[in-house]
Amino acid sequence: MKNxxxxxxxLFILPSxxxxxxxxxxxxxxLTSKNFIETxxxxxxxxxxxxxxxxxxxxxxCYSEILINxxxxxxxxxxxxxxxxxxxxxYIFKSxxxxxxxxxxxxxxxxxxxxxxxxxxxxxxxxxSESDNIDRNKKGKQIASYFTPTINKLxxxxxxxxxxxxxGKTYYEASFTFEAKVPYEFNSLFKGQxxxxxxxxxxxxxxxxxxxxxxxxxKEKKTEEYFSYLELKEKETCQSLFYNKKELQDVxxxxxxxxxxxxxxxQPLENYKLKLYGDGRIVCLELVSSDPKMKDKSxxxxxxxxxxxxxxxxxxxxxxxxxxKDELEILR
Numbered sequence: 105m106k107n108x109x110x111x112x113x114x115l116f117i118l119p120s121x122x123x124x125x126x127x128x129x130x131x132x133x134x135l136t137s138k139n140f141i142e143t144x145x146x147x148x149x150x151x152x153x154x155x156x157x158x159x160x161x162x163x164x165x166c167y168s169e170i171l172i173n174x175x176x177x178x179x180x181x182x183x184x185x186x187x188x189x190x191x192x193x194x195y196i197f198k199s200x201x202x203x204x205x206x207x208x209x210x211x212x213x214x215x216x217x218x219x220x221x222x223x224x225x226x227x228x229x230x231x232x233s234e235s236d237n238i239d240r241n242k243k244g245k246q247i248a249s250y251f252t253p254t255i256n257k258l259x260x261x262x263x264x265x266x267x268x269x270x271x272g273k274t275y276y277e278a279s280f281t282f283e284a285k286v287p288y289e290f291n292s293l294f295k296g297q298x299x300x301x302x303x304x305x306x307x308x309x310x311x312x313x314x315x316x317x318x319x320x321x322x323k324e325k326k327t328e329e330y331f332s333y334l335e336l337k338e339k340e341t342c343q344s345l346f347y348n349k350k351e352l353q354d355v356x357x358x359x360x361x362x363x364x365x366x367x368x369x370x371q372p373l374e375n376y377k378l379k380l381y382g383d384g385r386i387v388c389l390e391l392v393s394s395d396p397k398m399k400d401k402s403x404x405x406x407x408x409x410x411x412x413x414x415x416x417x418x419x420x421x422x423x424x425x426x427x428x429k430d431e432l433e434i435l436r
Contacts, residue, residue, distance in 0.1 A: 132332040133332045133333075135332055135335040136327075136328045137328060137356065137360060140338075141356060144338050144339060144347075144352055148346065150346060151287045151346075154346040155193075155286060156345065157191065157192050158192065158232070159172070159190045159204075160188050161185075161187045161228065161231075162187075163227070163228045164225060164228075165184065165217075165219065165225050167181045167182075167208070167209040167211055168185075168208055169209075170204070170205070174203070174381050174382050175422065175436065177190065177192055177195055183217050183219075189233075192232075196286055197290045197291075197294070198286065198290060199284060199286050201283055202282055203279055204232065204279060204280055206277070207275070207276070207277045208276040209275060210222055210274055221273060222271060222273050223271055224265070227251065227254075230249065231249045232246070232247055232248040232282045233246050237346045248282035252268060252278070254266045255267060290344075292336065292340065292435060293424065296424040297385065297424070297426070299385060299387050299425065300384035301384075304378065307378070311389060314432045315421070318330070318421070319370060322370060322419075334359070336434065336435065337434045338355065340435075362406070362419070365410065368407075368408045369406055369407045371405055371407065376390060376391055376392060376403035377389070388402070388420070388422055389404070389421075390402065390403060397416070401418045420436075422435050422436040
């Protein structure tokens with residue numbers, strides 16, 4: 105009789121232990137939606153001068169992609185576009201030389217345009233400026249700028265004209281640098297593994313599994329488990345932008361929208377490609393699509409309607425694997 109009771113007891117205990125172990129493995133940190141503001145706020149250091157770096161761009165007759173230190177900060181699939189004052193501190197990991205790269209593509213398949221090559225009027229202007237966090241609205245000082253080069257030539261009538269140097273090409277890429285001086289330093293990216301050296305099939309499976317798990321947490325509304333993955337990203341991002349409690353509340357509210365907006369419909373994880381950034385240390389999944397509104401966006405996305413028509417929300421993940429580890433973490 106005693107043996108029977110012991111066996112029955114073990115049958116009840118063992119599954120419970122297994123369940124607890126799985127739960128523990130899924131939790132990446134102690135960060136939750138409940139302690140998010142206090143946890144992140146107490147790690148943010150403030151300084152007499154807190155530099156915020158901004159990127160402004162203006163493009164004509166092309167599509168574009170802009171990267172800071174080989175991490176995408178902006179993509180635009182409009183023929184003519186202007187972006188004013190996008191903060192880029194979260195892509196500046198430490199003081200020193202920062203690299204800006206931009207890529208131009210023909211503005212094809214538009215409603216009122218269909219260019220199959222870059223033309224003579226294609227251009228891109230990028231300006232990097234610096235402001236003090238204390239007064240972000242005050243116009244900052246320009247510290248670097250770049251304008252696409254042109255050449256002088258004669259037209260068919262012998263008249264002098266100026267045209268974009270890559271006229272007639274289907275792709276143009278250029279880079280320039282600027283020096284940033286920030287009071288923080290993050291070594292996370294530099295201590296990430298070079299994922300170009302991994303077996304790419306194995307890497308893709310690992311990344312897809314990570315996305316599937318995130319999708320599961322979001323669908324099942326496992327809010328606290330989801331937040332446990334955000335600690336590294338938010339500690340570094342919020343420090344780089346010197347956030348106060350009000351701004352941290354805005355960040356928290358933004359994350360919670362995925363759990364609180366009615367009719368928030370996550371889409372299947374499909375039609376994606378594996379992309380490496382950060383000189384091979386960052387990986388993500390991006391959509392493959394001919395639709396400019398979908399092209400190269402995060403493969404993890406949802407549709408929702410709050411009364412103003414159907415909207416799309418793309419949850420971007422830039423993942424990395426720290427040296428000495430085997431599991432992906434959210435870096436940005």
